[in-house]
Amino acid sequence: MRLLLAITGASGVQLGFKALELLPPDVTPYLILSDHAETVRRHERAKVFEDSDIAAPVASGSFPIDAMMVAPCSMNTLAKIACGIADNLVTRAAAVAIKERRTLLLAPREMPFSPIALENMLKLSRLGVVIAPPVMGYYAEHDSVEAMERFVVGKWFDMLGIGHDLYQRWRIEEA
Numbered sequence: 001m002r003l004l005l006a007i008t009g010a011s012g013v014q015l016g017f018k019a020l021e022l023l024p025p026d027v028t029p030y031l032i033l034s035d036h037a038e039t040v041r042r043h044e045r046a047k048v049f050e051d052s053d054i055a056a057p058v059a060s061g062s063f064p065i066d067a068m069m070v071a072p073c074s075m076n077t078l079a080k081i082a083c084g085i086a087d088n089l090v091t092r093a094a095a096v097a098i099k100e101r102r103t104l105l106l107a108p109r110e111m112p113f114s115p116i117a118l119e120n121m122l123k124l125s126r127l128g129v130v131i132a133p134p135v136m137g138y139y140a141e142h143d144s145v146e147a148m149e150r151f152v153v154g155k156w157f158d159m160l161g162i163g164h165d166l167y168q169r170w171r172i173e174e175a
């Protein structure tokens, strides 16, 4: 599977990198850092594209991506995607994912959400975009930040069809 992961300038940038770190070896990652997430660009595993590189291969629908996730997704990027604005590589790749009917997951990070952000999320959700903010689950025993992050990343992977064993599923042993 090829996964395009975009990291934008919301707090929780480390969660995006955590997802990258935890990807199983059968997933090939491609990474876009928005200019505002640029502080954290030290990853060797993924092919990294500049957000300003609008001519990058992943800007085209002909590039065979199976899924895209934007994690964290800033309200700025969320709004642009909801309006069809494609003025940088993150928003262009997201527009492509929507037009090509590919899986697109956004992890909006803000607290609280404004009505504008909520409307943008609803609009995108109705178009089939997965809106999956980093919300903690309390049914598993999370005794550390690491365990909570693994839970959130595990939920994202569930939505993307990526196999993992990052969190304890609810009463799985009884099934």
Ligand SMILES: Cc1cc2nc3c(=O)[nH]c(=O)nc-3n(C[C@H](O)[C@H](O)[C@H](O)COP(=O)(O)O)c2cc1C
Pocket (backbone or CB within 6 Å): 007, 008, 009, 010, 011, 012, 034, 035, 036, 037, 073, 074, 075, 076, 077, 078, 109, 110
């Ligand atoms: C320290 C800091 C934290 C921020 N946290 C958030 C956040 O959690 N959510 C958000 O939507 N924007 C946040 N912002 C604002 C975005 O970085 C800003 O809107 C930026 O234009 C987003 O650009 P991008 O969408 O291209 O990454 C934060 C900015 C700073 C400086």
